Amino acid sequence: MLKDYLLLVDKPAFMTSQDCLTIIKEKIKCQKIGHTGTLDPLATGLMVVLVNEATKLSDFILKSDKTYLATMQLFLKTDTGDITGRIIEKKIGFDFKEADIMRALEYYDDRQYDQIVPAYAAVKINGKKLYEYARENKPVTLPKRTVHIKSLKLLNFNNDLVKFEVVCTKGTYIRALVTDIAKILHTTATLTYLRRTKQSGFDLDNALNLDQISETAIASKKISIYDGMKDLMPIIITENPKNIINGKPLTLESSITDPYILVVDQQYHPLAIYHYDEKQHFYISQRGFYSHDSKKNS
Numbered sequence: 001m002l003k004d005y006l007l008l009v010d011k012p013a014f015m016t017s018q019d020c021l022t023i024i025k026e027k028i029k030c031q032k033i034g035h036t037g038t039l040d041p042l043a044t045g046l047m048v049v050l051v052n053e054a055t056k057l058s059d060f061i062l063k064s065d066k067t068y069l070a071t072m073q074l075f076l077k078t079d080t081g082d083i084t085g086r087i088i089e090k091k092i093g094f095d096f097k098e099a100d101i102m103r104a105l106e107y108y109d110d111r112q113y114d115q116i117v118p119a120y121a122a123v124k125i126n127g128k129k130l131y132e133y134a135r136e137n138k139p140v141t142l143p144k145r146t147v148h149i150k151s152l153k154l155l156n157f158n159n160d161l162v163k164f165e166v167v168c169t170k171g172t173y174i175r176a177l178v179t180d181i182a183k184i185l186h187t188t189a190t191l192t193y194l195r196r197t198k199q200s201g202f203d204l205d206n207a208l209n210l211d212q213i214s215e216t217a218i219a220s221k222k223i224s225i226y227d228g229m230k231d232l233m234p235i236i237i238t239e240n241p242k243n244i245i246n247g248k249p250l251t252l253e254s255s256i257t258d259p260y261i262l263v264v265d266q267q268y269h270p271l272a273i274y275h276y277d278e279k280q281h282f283y284i285s286q287r288g289f290y291s292h293d294s295k296k297n298s
Contacts, residue, residue: 003030004053004270004289006223008207011039011047011196020210024049027213036061036199038122040175042082045196046204053270053289054225060232060260060273065150067167067198070191072178074160077188079134080120081175091188093160101157104184105164108177109152114144118175147172161192201231225270225289226262233260237268244271247285260286 011020017038025033034055036048045068050057075093078085117123119134123143133140151167162181166174175191182189197204208221226235234256238244244263252261261283263271274283 002222002224003051004225005051006054006057006202006225006228007049007051007218007221008202008204008223009047009049009213010204010207010209011044012210013044014041016041017047020047021049023210024213028215028218034058036064037066037170037196039196040082040194042084042191043194043196045194046199046202046207047196048199048202054228056273056287056289057225057229060229061200063170064200064232065167065169066172066196067165068174069155069163069165069193069195069197070174070178071161071163071193072181072189073192074162074182074185074187074189076160076190078190081118081173081179082191082194085120085190089188096157096185098154098157100185101162102154104181105152105154107184108149108181110150112146112148115147115173115176115180116142116144118142118173118179121173145171149177162189163193167198224268226264226268229262229270233262233273234258236261236263236274237266238263238271239266241265241271244285245288247272247288249277249280249285250274250283251281252283 009020009024011017017035021033021035028051030051032052032055034050036050036058039045039047048061075091076087077089079088117130119142120131122129122131125140125143130140130142148169149166149172150169153165154162155165156163166177174194178189178191206221208217236252250263257276259276261274263274265271270289272285272288275286277284
């Protein structure tokens with residue numbers, strides 16, 4: 001039975017990512033559980049859930065690009081940047097042409113820029129989360145993050161509602177992107193809908209709804225660490241699993257110099273993730289997997 005695995009879940013709206021994990025953990029009775037990127041309570045869609053030893057993959061999948069479907073409402077501004085917040089400004093609407101909307105989106109299409117983190121975010125300043133400053137109405141300088149909007153496509157425009165698809169890098173706030181698009185249009189806007197559809201080659205096709213999850217239901221949906229990582233980094237099959245389990249450095253005869261590799265045994269059980277040392281020109285163990293299957297086959 002596969003005990004260390006990835007599971008694709010379709011998160012419902014109006015629930016935090018952590019609450020979602022708590023429910024899943026209770027249903028599948030696992031020891032450890034994690035995910036690869038927080039979704040705001042408003043948002044729905046793909047959560048890559050990591051179970052037991054697969055939680056060690058979080059940093060590697062978290063770095064990958066994400067795809068979202070989003071809807072923004074023009075002429076409306078809330079304190080949170082999405083429709084769950086308090087309305088703080090309404091502007092008189094005026095007729096935009098689709099060409100106007102297209103130009104605003106094209107400005108950010110394939111653009112890298114320093115995005116201002118929203119006031120209601122979990123980013124910490126001096127040990128305190130931004131949303132705590134906001135709730136206490138205390139002034140704080142909002143930090144900036146360099147993000148890359150790799151693709152931004154208009155899907156539909158109807159009166160004051162703009163629906164688009166965006167592919168972006170880690171750390172991008174779609175709420176902030178909506179604000180930035182509105183600035184190009186010389187107006188305000190808020191996010192009314194957000195759905196993550198893809199991450200790291202995973203999509204919603206094989207995702208389970210929260211109410212579908214049970215030990216029986218997930219049996220055919222589990223993704224092994226090998227299958228989950230094979231498109232993210234090279235896989236090296238070793239004939240000496242004990243050396244890998246003991247963390248010995250690894251020199252490859254091939255020309256592979258990728259930053260990270262996953263080393264597996266001949267049964268494709270994960271043993272460790274190795275990191276390339278550019279100074280010494282060999283791989284060093286960074287994260288070992290202590291699964292039952294790995295030990296059994298060592």
